[in-house]
Amino acid sequence: MTNNIVEIDNLSFGYKGRLLHKGINMVFPRGKVVAIMGGSGSGKTTLLRLIGGQIAPTHGEVRVEGAVVHEQDRDGIFKLRRKMGMLFQHGALFTDLSVFENVAFPMRELTDLPEAMIRDLVLMKLNAVGLRGAHVLMPTELSGGMARRVALARAVALDPSIIMYDEPFAGLDPISMGVICGLIRSLNDALGATSIIVSHDVKETFLIADYVYFVADGIVAAEGAPHDLMQSTLPFVHQFVHGDKDGPVPFHYPADNYRAELLQTPTT
Template identity: 60%
Template structure:
């Protein structure tokens, strides 16, 4: 059981509106590891995450989580599976009409009949884990971006999930919050014995904390390996990505016909 990866994607294709978003994705997330999915904006990383969470269904291929095929689950089965997953959304997605405390307590109140005192203790534990026990009475609008992200993390681990999905956890954070969140992802993963999938394009921060990296470009996996392998990769795409070069395999120019031809044609039309 434990040798089998927690999440396994086999030949997954996903088509949206006749536009292929993912093509032949094969991916494994082993138990207890932090795996990153990297790539440019709009390359299909978030789609992969949503396929694992069952918010989208693969057009073909198989998405298996904890031994269950996600595409075949009915609504009840999917909801049962999701209770064992936590997800951190890009900007936290805290419920804006509830306090920090109520946000973290939300799932416990919805899914369990625990008495209020026990819920209180659990919420305090989760908030302590992210260092925000003192912020329990604040409303989401009173939190900074980094704090909101940490509260959302506390909420994601509320029911002790097997797997946490992170959708761009580093987006829009200052350098200190960034490393705090990065460290939390790693420590929570190891302390709670869960597995994590991190979708990101923040290469420097994520290479410090992840075990394995998949590079996705235009709906395909173009490179994969451990953090060290990726750093030394000779693959031009990966190289461009890591060093943030403006031009390379990913062209600076949006596809267009040649500049000279266009000027000539437009000049001809103007006449």
């Protein structure tokens, strides 16, 4: 068995003939925190869905622990997913369940643990994210940062070996961002898991990631350790890392000639 828990091999994916990914290769070594970065709409989240087997690739394959994801039947995919935990962009907490029940959800659904043990485990997970005291609250009573932490506790409820984070920092205040940032690293190391972070927040991601892939125009535009990428002279990476307004990623959406379009008389 290789040391890579997840491997993406020459993967292409697209809807209706328009390819979002054009031959992507990535590896995610065990125990590491690997980030996938790229602008909005570059298909980062779709990559997580491909790893989770929610969608099938057009070409190529994703292997999780050696198993090709899209060749699995339903049971096979569910078996693979039990090894994964995922933190959704807005937490995706079940709004009809309390914080406690949210974290208990995967345990109740997927295991036959006795109630007393579930209680202890849930409180331990909530304690790890600092929200043991909030276990009776409903998701609507939580702030954005707290909801994200509860969702994180839920994602690691069954001690997964792969934890995926979809935009874990989006829409958080700086304090919450710092908290989540620290949690991702510490949970990864405590559980001995592999973390895959999809993000466009350069500062936080570079702080915790061991390795970073840059995705642009459907291909891996650059990759490397955060420190190396900071020094990168590649125009795209430079623009992204330093947040320049214009560069290889244009300010303007592709359009007809500006002057010609203004001079045109409306047809209707």
